[in-house]
Amino acid sequence: MVKRINIPMMLLSLIFVSACGVSKKTYLALETQYKDLGTLYQKGQVDLAESRARVKSLEDQLEQERKNNQNLREALAKLQGTLDNSISQNSQGNANISKLVDEINASNKYIQHLVNTKAKSDSLNVVLTNNLTRSLSREELKDVDVKVLKGVVYISLSDNMLYKSGSYEISEKAGETLSKIAKIIQDYKDYDVLIEGNTDSDPISKPNIRNNWDLSTLRASSVVQALQNTYAVDPKRLTAGGRGEYNPITNNSSPDGKARNRRTQIIITPKLDQFMELIDQAPESDTTEANAVGL
Structure with a gap:
C-alpha cells in the first residue's frame, strides 16, 4: 500500500525547524529524509499506475471471453428452439420426429461440450498469461x-531486444526473457507453439538475405532453435514461419510505427489434433428425414 506524503507540509516543517535555529546537521538529515520520501512517493505512483494497467488488461480479456461464451449459449438456445418448434408443428411421422429429437439432443450435448471445452481453454489461457x-x-x-485474442495467447517480442542489429542472431540480452517464456511453454505441454517473424517495409540490404521474407523467416527459425536446443522444448510442438512486411500492426510512415512492426510473435494454441477430435465427435444430421417431417 502506497502512503501519501504531504510534500508541501514537509517543506513547511523544514523551513519552520530551520527558522527555530536547529543545527546544520539536523537540518541536513531532515532534508535528506525529505528527498528520500519524495523518491518513495514517485516510485509508489509508478507502481500504482502499472498495477492499474495490468488489472484493466485482464478485465478486458475477461469481458471478451464472456461475450464469446454468450454467443455459444445463444446458439444452444436457438437449436433448442428448433426442437420445440418441430415438436409443436408436427403431429405425424412420430418415428421420424423421435429420431430428429435424438439428433437435436445429441447436437445439444455436443454444443455443451464445446462450451465446456472452450471455458476450460479460456481459464488455462488466463492462468498462462498471468x-x-x-x-x-x-x-x-x-x-x-x-x-x-479469440482463445489464442500472443507473446510479441520487439526485435531490438531479441536480435542483434540488422541480424537474425539472437542477442545475449534476450536469453533471460526467452528462458522464462520457455518455462511457461514447458508447463503447458498440451499446447503447440508457432513462432512468427514480422518486419517493417524497409528493404533489407544484406548479401546473404534476399528480402524481408527471408529475414522474418530466419528470425523465427532462430527462436525455434533456441527454444529447442537451449531450453529443451520438444521440437514436435514448434513451428517457424515468416510473414515479412505483410502483417503490420500499424503503418510504416514513422520510426515508431516501423519499430512496432518489427516483431516476433510466439503464438500458443491448443494442439490441432484436439480440435480434430472435437470435430469427429460432432453428431451427423439426416437432412432427408428432417425434410420428411416438414423442417
Whole structure:
C-alpha cells in the first residue's frame, strides 16, 4: 500500500525547524529524509499506475471471453428452439420426429461440450498469461507484450531486444526473457507453439538475405532453435514461419510505427489434433428425414 506524503507540509516543517535555529546537521538529515520520501512517493505512483494497467488488461480479456461464451449459449438456445418448434408443428411421422429429437439432443450435448471445452481453454489461457506476466521484470515488459485474442495467447517480442542489429542472431540480452517464456511453454505441454517473424517495409540490404521474407523467416527459425536446443522444448510442438512486411500492426510512415512492426510473435494454441477430435465427435444430421417431417 502506497502512503501519501504531504510534500508541501514537509517543506513547511523544514523551513519552520530551520527558522527555530536547529543545527546544520539536523537540518541536513531532515532534508535528506525529505528527498528520500519524495523518491518513495514517485516510485509508489509508478507502481500504482502499472498495477492499474495490468488489472484493466485482464478485465478486458475477461469481458471478451464472456461475450464469446454468450454467443455459444445463444446458439444452444436457438437449436433448442428448433426442437420445440418441430415438436409443436408436427403431429405425424412420430418415428421420424423421435429420431430428429435424438439428433437435436445429441447436437445439444455436443454444443455443451464445446462450451465446456472452450471455458476450460479460456481459464488455462488466463492462468498462462498471468504466470508469464508475473515472471517478467518491469524492464522486460517494455519489450514484451502478452495478450489473449479469440482463445489464442500472443507473446510479441520487439526485435531490438531479441536480435542483434540488422541480424537474425539472437542477442545475449534476450536469453533471460526467452528462458522464462520457455518455462511457461514447458508447463503447458498440451499446447503447440508457432513462432512468427514480422518486419517493417524497409528493404533489407544484406548479401546473404534476399528480402524481408527471408529475414522474418530466419528470425523465427532462430527462436525455434533456441527454444529447442537451449531450453529443451520438444521440437514436435514448434513451428517457424515468416510473414515479412505483410502483417503490420500499424503503418510504416514513422520510426515508431516501423519499430512496432518489427516483431516476433510466439503464438500458443491448443494442439490441432484436439480440435480434430472435437470435430469427429460432432453428431451427423439426416437432412432427408428432417425434410420428411416438414423442417
